[in-house]
Amino acid sequence: MKKFVKISLITLFICVFTLGLSLSLFVGIKLVKFSALKLNEELLSSPSANVQIYDFENRLLNEDNTSSQSYAELLTLPAYTKNAFISIEDKNFYNHNGLNYKRIAKAALSNLLSKSLKEGASTISQQLIKNTHLSSEKTFDRKLKEIALTKKLEASYSKDQILEKYLNVIYYGNNCYGIENAANYYFSKPASKLTLEESALLAGMIKSPSKYSPILKEDMALKRRNLVLDEMNKDGYITEEELVQSKCQPIKLNLQTENKNTLNSYSEAALSEACQILNMPAKSIAIAGYKIHTYQDKEKQSRLEKALNSENFMTADHAGIVIDVKKHAVSAYIGSSAYKILDAKRQPGSIMKPLLVYAPALNEDLITPITQLVDEPLVLNGYAPKNVDGKYRGYVSATEALSKSINIPAIKVLSYVGIEKAKNYASDLGLTFDEKDDSYALALGGMTYGENLLTLASAYSTFPNLGKFAPAKFVEYITDENGKILYHHKPEEKQVLREDTAYLMTTMLTESAKTGTAKALADLEMPLASKTGTVGRGKDNIDAYNITYSPCEVCGIWVGNLDNSPIYVAGGNQPTRCVKEYFKSAENEVFTMPECITEKEIDLVSLENEHLAKLALPNTPERFKTTALFSRFNEPKEYATTFSTLPETQFKVSEKNGLITVTFNSQSHIDYNFYDGKEFLQKASGFSGEKTLTLHVKNNLKILYGFDEKNTKEQTFNFADLQSTQSQKKEEQRSSTKRKWFV
DSSP states (O other), rough: HHHHHHHHHHHHHHHHHHHHHHHHHHHHHHHHHHHTEEEEEEEHHOOOOOOOOEOSSSSSSOOOSSSOOOOOOGSSOOHHHHHHHHHOOOOTTTTTTSHHHHHHHHHHHHHHHHHSSSOOOHHHHHHHHHHHHOOOOOOHEEEEHHHHHHHHHHHSSSSHHHHHHHHHHHHHSTTTTHHHHHHHHHSSSOGGGOOHHHHHHHHHHHOOTTTTTTTTTTHHHHHHHHHHHHHHHHHHSSSSHHHHHHHOOOOOOEEETTHHHHTTTTTHHHHHHHHHHSSSSSHHHHHHHHHEEOOOOHHHHHHHHHHHHOOOTTTTTTEEHHHHHETEEEEEEEESSSSOOGGGBBBOOOGGGGIIIIIIHHHHHHOOOTTTTEEEOOOOOTBBOOOTTTTOOOEHHHHHHHHTTHHHHHHHHHHHOOOOHHHHHHTTTOOOOOOOSSSGGGGTTTOSOOBBBHHHHHHHTTTTTTTOOOOBBSEEEEEOTTOOOEEEEOOOOOOOOOOOHHHHHHHHHHHHEEEHHHHGTTTTTSSOOEEEEEEETEEEEEEEEEEOOOEEEEEEEEOOOOOOOOBBBOTTTTTHHHHHHHHHSSSOOOOOOOTTTTEEEEEEEHHTTTTOOOOTTTTOGGGGGGEEEETTSOOOOOOOOOSSSOOOOOOEEEEEEEEEEEEEEEEEEEEEEEETTTTTEEEEEEEEEEEEEEEEOEEEEEEEEEESSSSEEEEEEEHHHHHHHHHHOOOOOOOHHHHHHHH
């Protein structure tokens, strides 16, 4: 047994040794090969990166997608600025030769155990090489290239030179390459004037500019900044007193607003998407010579810009987007803000109602467009919502409730569907929810973080596309410097809603564009479906939307401020007028009704009195029926009995001083005609409940009542008999009085 164990251990040692030797030989050969790679001085020194971006007709977009060429010399920076980066990124920067072997070994072991290449163990020198000379693909070849070039870098430049180049090319978010650009953007000052807190903030955010954004995720940015300060204190760069004072300071930004349109241009949005597709920073895309081909339509882009310019938003941030429904492509986009609008999530307000409430309810056969909903005071699980105008309307149709954006019915419908099921539908339309998003406030767009305009407009494209969804993209394809296609957008449609659901949703939103909150679109002679949304905080508005679609495209407009300062805009005003301006020049197409939609005649009396959609009988008068669209999977089967038989009506008739008084129980769908002999006196109709009329009758009182001329009944009362009856009653009354007196 001992001999077997000994042989096994020796065999294992030989295998491990052989494997290690083979691996070392392999790595050595690769490093020798990659040692021939050359450093590019221009790439090491330039903070900018320009990428060639084309529209759908292969024309180069004349939009700048680079930051400025600002450069900060190391000698001009405060010592704590340099030390902040060293403490958090590479504590041994001045002591190693570019590679931290201890960290490399630790990362290698972690990668081996996780069977991935997540851990990088990069020093500042390696990060400089990675961000200037290489793509972001996680392969062993790329890592070995990085090591070879890092050694060359260390041999060619001093530590201070390397640190200076690093600080001037690293990415700080919001199109900021280099610390000078970042200082100017976030604080409106040169890097030489950065405070300790500002330096720590910038040093902390480069690990993940989106995750530690001081604009969108201030709490995360603050924690990260304070971590940098803690590390600086541990490393002896700042005192305990400086640490305490600095950590007590809030984040104070002073955003530069000069380039807010460039920051939110179509090309910038396309470049951001390309970075996600290729998993590499913009600078690496530029270095590789890749070309980005987009879906931008020059004519639509021009129309969208004209539409946004037609309104005065004052200083408010705003954006517009146009989506091609069939291609699932962004045809046009423009925004104005000091921050990338599509990176920001905003509360969607009533824009959520079709996506989260009404479409799921239609698809689950819980409602139809004509379903009657009660608008009344409501308390659900302690939640007491109110309508914007503070009024309650009683019974309203689902279509009216949506088109006029009434809150209470929306919350009721969400309760029918169920919050989790509704969220599942919305998630399939591209929306994302936080785990805290579990209340009925979701029906009104009350989310923890919200959504961006691209995601919302993309979700709406599902309706004109008859229930099929795929997220809209800016980038059609990407080629390398030799024209080889590296990526091609191939939308994978998912049938999230039935065709009938999508079409009925469109009919409901068409009513919004005619008589509802988007009625400013009513005079456009083309079919449009529209929804507005306004988000308030106290008495102020902070977000306003309109998303409108035709059969072939969706146009979405958002107005707000990313710092949540008030705006003097509502969804039905400026955003809707912008949409109207855009669609003025659009093609006039018609929504195609799928075969699974049926049209039925509905009895209006049952709808009003019973609040149920019942089928009208063949003999129902035209004025008492309406046509409504239904899904074949959820159409009414029951016929109304309103006009099946004409009910008998009891009339109480009396005479006094030559006047006839008639009291009866009136029904709104029956006409009551009163005659003096053959002479017509009066008509009563359209009223339910007890009714009393006083008439001048000389001959006989004739009453004709019925649904129409074919279905009538007649009652006649003789005037003389009424007088006689009245006289008899008077005589009986006098006799009764005499008897009482005699007694």
